Amino acid sequence: EEPLEPCPFCGHPIPQTQLDCPQCKNNIPYCIATGQHMLKEDWSECPSCHFPALYSEFHSFLEGSEECPMCSEAVKPSDLKKMHVSDMSAYTSDHQPDQ
Numbered sequence: 110e111e112p113l114e115p116c117p118f119c120g121h122p123i124p125q126t127q128l129d130c131p132q133c134k135n136n137i138p139y140c141i142a143t144g145q146h147m148l149k150e151d152w153s154e155c156p157s158c159h160f161p162a163l164y165s166e167f168h169s170f171l172e173g174s175e176e177c178p179m180c181s182e183a184v185k186p187s188d189l190k191k192m193h194v195s196d197m198s199a200y201t202s203d204h205q206p207d208q
Contacts, residue, residue: 117149142170157182
């Protein structure tokens with residue numbers, strides 16, 4: 110069975126690869142390094158293309174291949190920055206369901 114992780118919008122536990130939340134109905138951005146849904150406490154982005162990535166997973170990925178899997182630009186692990194919740198508004202506001 111697939112491990113559960115919290116929805117970054119409402120915290121409802123959902124499978125790691127599920128990209129929509131049945132509780133809050135949001136579409137969830139996915140990590141470019143894993144394909145798993147993003148987690149609020151482990152959020153980063155490619156400094157070149159700005160696609161979201163799980164910080165811990167993208168950092169590990171870049172230790173073996175210093176290239177973004179989305180845009181193919183050179184990225185060093187030291188270039189990554191963990192994002193604060195307030196910095197994620199560009200991602201979260203675009204993914205709110207229509208009310």
